[in-house]
Amino acid sequence: MKNSLAKLTYLFIITLSLLGYLSSYLALILGFIFVLIFNNPYKAYNAKAIHLLLKIAVVGLGFGMFITETLQTTKDGFGLTVFTIILTLSVGIICTKLLKIDLKLGHLITSGTAICGGSAIAAIAPTIKAKPKTISMALVIVFLLNSIALFVFPALGHYFNLTQEQFGLWCAVAIHDTSSVVGATINYGDEALRIATTVKLSRTLWIIPLAIVSLFAFKNSNKKIKFPLFILAFIVAIILNSYHLIPENISNNIVIIAKRLLITTLFLVGTSISIKDIKQTGSKPLILGVLLWICISVFSLIYILN
Template structure:
């Protein structure tokens, strides 16, 4: 009787099987992050945990998907907002926005010189902290002709602080008993990326989410004048400035929800879909924070980002408590 030949697992086959299981695990975790019971911070933690264990088997895809998912999520949230209340909120946050952007850029440049950080890297970290995180870095980078290393260090610094903000800000807000409006203003000014602002404000309450979204998106428009000033500072004649076009679509969604009753009937479903998209976005962001990415940041840019973040957070919180 002929005996069956034993299955031989070559190193190549074992490696291929391991990669397949990693991909399946990643897809399953992404699916879990879409469940309504999974809050955005939990989705971020899942992505971060996978990044530290199996890595990111879809790194190229998640990098592109994060960009588009965030923009679509922001547009979807526009269907849950009213133009009149948004204008009132934007007025309230205007002075805070101007003062915080100017102050953050100024102190960011000073900290970069003090810590002896390469000039373009320090400026990207300061810009990301001052305006809207990764979007600002993506807009300013071509203006100053930053290379991939400088961009990745700045993005890594901002993303790590964004992840911390999702947990720290709601805790501090509840501890200080901030109102929904106060917390919305604070998170929009002191948290870098739109995704983390929305995630923290959504956790705090519906009014905080509306205030934070309106103020953060009006803040993002400052990319335009900051990019022009940056071109002058760095003596760069390049006209390659990436503007956040999705803000225009967000405004259109808000107009439709304000003036078209037919849209109001489905707006709640669109807002819920946007919040689900945000959870998946944060999962992908967490998945980009691999050990290699974290190790490549360096302590000086990270220290600059932390000190700058503490400065703007404390200053904005103090001003909000006093004047609102």
């Protein structure tokens, strides 16, 4: 009886996420709550489903990106983008070793902080063959810091008297996920929102070289390196959308579906989390996430102010 109820509840939550009724945070939390109450009835398929849906969702998000527009709008922020990505990745590598954290977990947390939160983790995870539990921990840390950013950044922006342009650029660089970037800037002003969204979108393009570097860095010496086809598909999606080779309404719907698939994936990821896993992971991954977040926030703010 309990197993049947678990299956019905599981499928009900999946349906809600696919229909767009759940936010990313809620989906992840529901997944976590689900495994506290029930045993996952589809645990055997969970890992494969997570990796497949992550790849499909990342490719779908490419249909919402425009190469020319993002490159043109972010010319002034190019230097800051390169500087903060290199800085964050470097500090992340050092801190991961000093804190003696699992290399794949440290890399996912670092990648999410350096580029674009959950989307970066989604893209990088398959290339390094990260386990669902590892992905879960990285996402939990990134989403926790995202939630804090929604309240902290606007207050700091007003405290430092940042202009809309400065605040938009700062949020795009220092806040992990696009949704949180929009949430933090939407009440600061229209110009802040526009700049933040555009710069964040262009920053997402750095997923591609980072994913390729990650593939080589975490390769199995006993196997040949294969270029991940989903990255190639991601590039093709951006090109198709940039040159309007498919109708706009179709590309918009693809992006909507991709976001819903990503939310569905987050529920599956949540079902991979357990209290036991969190205790085993310890506080070190959270410390890494906080250190990286403070690093990128402080240095980018100093860069912008000067």
